Amino acid sequence: MSDQNIFDKLQNIDRRVFYWVLFITLMVPFVRPIGLPVKVVQNTRDLYLGITGDNVKPGDIVIMNFGYGVSAWSECAPGFTVCAKALLREGARIVFMGSQYDVELSFNKLKNDAKADFATKEYGVDYVFLGYFTGGESAIAQLATDAWTVYPADHYRTSVSDIPMMQDFHGWQDITLVLSSDTGDVGSYFLRQWQAAHGTKLAEIGIAMNGSTDYPYYLAGNYFGLSIGSRGGAELEVLIGEPGEATTAMDSINASHLLIVLAVIVANVGYLLSRRQA
Amino acid sequence: MSNILKREVVFALTGVVTVLMFVEYFFFPQDWIVTSTIRTWAVIIYNISLGLGGIRLIQQHIMGTQRRRENWQFSALFLVAFVIMFLTGMWGYLGTGVATNNGIYSWLFNNVYTPLGSTAYAITGFYIFSAAYRAFRARNLDAALMLIAGCFVILSNAPVGEVIWSGIPVIGEWFRFVGQVPGMRVFGVVGALGMIAYGFRALLGKERGFYAGGAEE
Numbered sequence: 001m002s003d004q005n006i007f008d009k010l011q012n013i014d015r016r017v018f019y020w021v022l023f024i025t026l027m028v029p030f031v032r033p034i035g036l037p038v039k040v041v042q043n044t045r046d047l048y049l050g051i052t053g054d055n056v057k058p059g060d061i062v063i064m065n066f067g068y069g070v071s072a073w074s075e076c077a078p079g080f081t082v083c084a085k086a087l088l089r090e091g092a093r094i095v096f097m098g099s100q101y102d103v104e105l106s107f108n109k110l111k112n113d114a115k116a117d118f119a120t121k122e123y124g125v126d127y128v129f130l131g132y133f134t135g136g137e138s139a140i141a142q143l144a145t146d147a148w149t150v151y152p153a154d155h156y157r158t159s160v161s162d163i164p165m166m167q168d169f170h171g172w173q174d175i176t177l178v179l180s181s182d183t184g185d186v187g188s189y190f191l192r193q194w195q196a197a198h199g200t201k202l203a204e205i206g207i208a209m210n211g212s213t214d215y216p217y218y219l220a221g222n223y224f225g226l227s228i229g230s231r232g233g234a235e236l237e238v239l240i241g242e243p244g245e246a247t248t249a250m251d252s253i254n255a256s257h258l259l260i261v262l263a264v265i266v267a268n269v270g271y272l273l274s275r276r277q278a
Numbered sequence: 279m280s281n282i283l284k285r286e287v288v289f290a291l292t293g294v295v296t297v298l299m300f301v302e303y304f305f306f307p308q309d310w311i312v313t314s315t316i317r318t319w320a321v322i323i324y325n326i327s328l329g330l331g332g333i334r335l336i337q338q339h340i341m342g343t344q345r346r347r348e349n350w351q352f353s354a355l356f357l358v359a360f361v362i363m364f365l366t367g368m369w370g371y372l373g374t375g376v377a378t379n380n381g382i383y384s385w386l387f388n389n390v391y392t393p394l395g396s397t398a399y400a401i402t403g404f405y406i407f408s409a410a411y412r413a414f415r416a417r418n419l420d421a422a423l424m425l426i427a428g429c430f431v432i433l434s435n436a437p438v439g440e441v442i443w444s445g446i447p448v449i450g451e452w453f454r455f456v457g458q459v460p461g462m463r464v465f466g467v468v469g470a471l472g473m474i475a476y477g478f479r480a481l482l483g484k485e486r487g488f489y490a491g492g493a494e495e
Contacts, residue, residue: 018404019408038437039437039440041451070392070396073396074399074400102387102391104376104378105387105392133321135324135325139317139324142314142317142321146314197303211454215458216459216463231435231436254438257433257435257438257439260406261433263410264429267414267415268415268416
């Protein structure tokens with residue numbers, strides 16, 4: 001160890017040092033927010049435009065799928081919340097459902113984060129929470145043909161035949177558009193079983209890691225819009241004019257991303273110089 | 279008999295269902311009661327499989343605890359947590375129709391599960407940070423190019439990238455939309471062709487690996 005020169009040391013910094021540096025760096029923006037402006041990219045703008053204005057009429061039924069669990073709240077929830085707010089303000093009726101077993105927690109968070117918008121809406125008339133579904137792609141395909149067989153009752157065990165809004169939702173023909181927010185594959189189930197099969201308008205609010213998978217579908221027109229990770233959420237918050245969790249998180253994103261690039265540069269400077277020396 | 283049930287019947291059922299789904303997709307775009315019913319069965323079977331998975335999980339952890347296998351303490355902890363969540367959830371469900379209406383269940387979900395879930399996801403950020411430092415080395419030209427592209431994409435994803443240099447988001451966006459999309463499209467198309475080939479092999483009885491553990495013929 002003592003034989004190591006400075007360049008070797010640069011390459012072999014203890015990982016705990018990085019953990020502490022990252023931890024402290026992430027704390028700084030919480031103490032002293034930076035608040036750099038967030039530029040809105042086209043895929044996020046397309047998503048927002050697709051759920052507002054002439055694209056959604058009062059009374060239209062929209063599916064919003066919670067394809068994320070508690071662990072991905074930071075990435076998916078802000079964008080999902082903005083979309084729910086925008087749709088409720090347009091007068092759309094929303095069917096909430098989810099493929100994660102903790103979907104109720106995500107729904108409760110959404111209701112809390114968009115309290116003012118839900119306050120003026122009536123459950124069963126303006127929105128309904130169908131809850132958790134199992135069955136993967138088969139269930140999504142069946143939802144398109146006969147939604148009532150997938151969900152005979154909502155999350156609170158009320159039969160769908162007793163829910164006024166559900167009288168207008170039996171299958172894909174009744175749905176104006178679908179928004180799926182995912183950490184996994186559910187968005188692609190909707191893509192294959194709804195968008196490709198029936199031409200239903202579909203958009204994705206995904207985690208950053210799924211971005212590379214989702215871009216080709218956005219560019220091909222399968223997704224009319226796309227929000228990627230916390231950044232996408234912050235952009236949607238800019239578009240609706242209400243800074244929220246994602247905007248706050250952007251400071252941490254700035255710090256952590258910058259730190260990763262600096263770490264990579266430091267490691268490579270050490271690597272290249274030690275190679276040259278050898 | 280058991281071999282017929284294990285292999286031939288499963289094979290025949292898979293083939294029939296596959297053909298029916300193909301027929302529906304191309305000839306009955308609106309609705310077809312036959313395939314609709316089959317899909318409802320699929321959802322029911324999926325739910326049953328979840329229950330079976332749960333039972334198998336409990337069996338494994340009971341055995342692990344009884345035989346004091348390595349890390350049996352975690353198995354015991356799992357069983358305790360399972361029993362508490364199951365009983366309190368059922369209490370809420372039977373009483374009101376919603377599991378979270380039970381106070382204990384709801385408290386555990388909100389104050390134990392939620393923070394743990396968020397923490398588990400956030401911790402990956404620390405590992406990625408450390409891994410990026412260790413693994414991203416410009417050992418050759420290919421690695422150097424990937425590294426440079428990665429840095430641009432990372433910085434373009436954060437508003438600070440634009441503050442450093444206005445060209446960063448432009449270059450990062452180019453990498454995202456022009457650089458990587460053709461590659462992802464190739465992956466997608468090749469994967470889809472592979473699935474079609476696999477489906478045909480399964481239909482022809484040449485791909486039996488998933489039929490009751492049967493070997494490929």
